[in-house]
Amino acid sequence: MDIVSRVLFAALSQSSTKPPDTRMSYHHQQHGSRTATRNFEFGRTHVVRPKGKHQATIVWLHGLGDNGSSASQLLESLSLPNIKWICPTAPTRPVALLGGFRCSAWFDVGEISEEGTDDWEGLDASAAHVANLLSTEPADVKLGIGGFSMGAATAIYSATCFALGKYANGNPYTVNLRAVVGLSGWLPGARVLRNKIERSNEAIRRAASLPILLCHGNSDDVVPYNYGEKSSRYLVLAGFRTVAFKSYEGLGHFTVPREMNEVCSWISARLGLDGSRS
Numbered sequence: 001m002d003i004v005s006r007v008l009f010a011a012l013s014q015s016s017t018k019p020p021d022t023r024m025s026y027h028h029q030q031h032g033s034r035t036a037t038r039n040f041e042f043g044r045t046h047v048v049r050p051k052g053k054h055q056a057t058i059v060w061l062h063g064l065g066d067n068g069s070s071a072s073q074l075l076e077s078l079s080l081p082n083i084k085w086i087c088p089t090a091p092t093r094p095v096a097l098l099g100g101f102r103c104s105a106w107f108d109v110g111e112i113s114e115e116g117t118d119d120w121e122g123l124d125a126s127a128a129h130v131a132n133l134l135s136t137e138p139a140d141v142k143l144g145i146g147g148f149s150m151g152a153a154t155a156i157y158s159a160t161c162f163a164l165g166k167y168a169n170g171n172p173y174t175v176n177l178r179a180v181v182g183l184s185g186w187l188p189g190a191r192v193l194r195n196k197i198e199r200s201n202e203a204i205r206r207a208a209s210l211p212i213l214l215c216h217g218n219s220d221d222v223v224p225y226n227y228g229e230k231s232s233r234y235l236v237l238a239g240f241r242t243v244a245f246k247s248y249e250g251l252g253h254f255t256v257p258r259e260m261n262e263v264c265s266w267i268s269a270r271l272g273l274d275g276s277r278s
Contacts, residue, residue: 038122040093043092046068046071047087055141057144058146059130062089065105078264106126107125107153126154130145130154146182146183147182149223153186155182156180156235159180182214193235194234194238211243213266214231215228217247
């Protein structure tokens with residue numbers, strides 16, 4: 001089964017049968033002599049309230065073809081009582097990798113590779129949606145972003161926006177991120193990131209301040225393991241000094257309890273949550 005068939009099968013098997021609601025729209029205009037506007041309509045957002053003192057809020061982004069509801073069910077079972085989880089649903093759009101098949105996706109993707117053309121407009125719209133969700137959180141609450149697969153790619157892209165202080169379209173990025181987690185994902189724009197960050201002392205400082213955790217199974221046949229490993233190296237080369245990369249023997253394109261337990265421990269320690277060991 002080729003990669004398109006595998007991802008299409010995953011998208012079909014994971015997609016929700018319920019129609020999305022509580023929609024939010026973002027309009028982005030392309031630059032150039034001919035202008036065009038793309039409308040991104042996001043689906044329902046699910047929230048998992050903290051069971052203890054509210055110390056941190058993390059937006060968690062699902063994978064291709066999935067939705068915020070399934071993400072919230074996973075997160076609700078974690079032993080992180082001081083975290084509020086916000087689980088949005090990506091827009092439904094045609095995905096080039098799937099031959100134009102429409103499913104929930106944070107951005108369009110034609111191929112998962114270093115040579116692939118990144119959908120900066122889609123990435124910006126999703127990163128801005130996530131930032132908007134975090135922008136209304138209390139000032140004393142620590143903010144983070146995490147995700148799986150395409151959601152991980154969007155979370156890591158948000159980390160680069162934080163470092164640069166802006167999106168690819170030049171609009172300012174104003175959320176103060178404290179932690180980013182990416183499971184089975186990749187870094188969009190990996191090859192040009194270092195050059196962008198090295199142009200600004202402020203970007204260098206911000207990149208060095210943000211801890212990132214990347215996890216990847218070495219049997220992943222959808223987003224190959226070496227893409228995750230290379231993403232980690234590119235981030236470090238770009239100036240992200242606190243990048244942890246964890247590999248999992250025999251793990252495919254899914255999560256397992258051991259991985260999620262390590263995610264919980266890392267988040268607790270990095271955000272200094274009650275009961276954590278720094």
